[in-house]
Amino acid sequence: MQLSIARQLFMREVRQPDEYIDLERAALYMAQEAYPTLDMEEYVVALDGMAEEIRARLPVEDYPLRTLKVVNQYLYEELGFKPNQADYYSAKNSFLNDVLDRRTGIPITMSLVYLSLAQRIAFPMVGIGLPGHFLIRPVQNDMEIFVDAFNYGEILFAQDCADLLRKMFGDQLAMQEQFLAPVSNGHFLARMLTNLKAIYAAEANVEGVLAAVERILLIFPEAPIELRDRGMILFRLNRWVEAREDLERYLTVHPVADDRHHVQNVLEHMQNTRLDS
Numbered sequence: 001m002q003l004s005i006a007r008q009l010f011m012r013e014v015r016q017p018d019e020y021i022d023l024e025r026a027a028l029y030m031a032q033e034a035y036p037t038l039d040m041e042e043y044v045v046a047l048d049g050m051a052e053e054i055r056a057r058l059p060v061e062d063y064p065l066r067t068l069k070v071v072n073q074y075l076y077e078e079l080g081f082k083p084n085q086a087d088y089y090s091a092k093n094s095f096l097n098d099v100l101d102r103r104t105g106i107p108i109t110m111s112l113v114y115l116s117l118a119q120r121i122a123f124p125m126v127g128i129g130l131p132g133h134f135l136i137r138p139v140q141n142d143m144e145i146f147v148d149a150f151n152y153g154e155i156l157f158a159q160d161c162a163d164l165l166r167k168m169f170g171d172q173l174a175m176q177e178q179f180l181a182p183v184s185n186g187h188f189l190a191r192m193l194t195n196l197k198a199i200y201a202a203e204a205n206v207e208g209v210l211a212a213v214e215r216i217l218l219i220f221p222e223a224p225i226e227l228r229d230r231g232m233i234l235f236r237l238n239r240w241v242e243a244r245e246d247l248e249r250y251l252t253v254h255p256v257a258d259d260r261h262h263v264q265n266v267l268e269h270m271q272n273t274r275l276d277s
Helices: 005-014 023-034 040-057 064-078 096-102 105-118 156-173 185-203 206-219 223-234 238-251 260-272
Strands: 124-130 135-138 146-148 152-158
Touching: 005 023, 023 040, 023 096, 023 105, 023 185, 040 064, 040 105, 064 105, 064 152, 064 238, 105 124, 105 135, 105 146, 105 185, 124 260, 146 156, 185 206, 206 223, 223 238, 223 260, 238 260
Parallel strands: none
Antiparallel strands: 124 135, 135 146, 146 152
């Protein structure tokens, strides 16, 4: 199957070594599949301009907390960026162009905007994949603070993050050190796509789910759940040759899967049933 130009560009971006992946461009390639006429450079230039405005407001003293205060004032007070709580599960919240146009989004895309601006003003930050709520953190040896880009740039400490996790999951999920570790660029994009996949699944948008899964597999080709899900979608779409390949691979990379018996039944059905051409 011929890949779209946007998909080809996304594939080229994510198949680089992780440290060379440009999150911003990869996210815009994702958006181009939904908006084929999207002018990526328009949004790159917009972020450049926003960063210049921030840079002009920065204090002479290089104090991280002051820098964060300047970014927060500009982003949330002057530009009016805000969390999209009223329409949290809209696919638009997962597209960087929509987030910049509408000045609202979900934690991970608001974090991406913040990271993009921080990078431009030489204030390095990293993504933090806290379950249920994405955060970012300044890369400073003597600082253990986190920034909640979704909540107007609120500054959090580790205990605040633990409290946030408890508020979301109660006693079902205890805080673990890895929850506050930086995520790779690949995992950052996969989490964006996983959100999009869930939104499309809730809308029964099969093609949307398939597109999200395919892009996750471009990043992590052996991701078991994605192999299974793509295989099942392809099975329902009567693309059995591709479905068999994915489902067999799923059982190979995840031999103790809880749903192994069900997947084997599907494989046996394809083996024993002649699909009408």
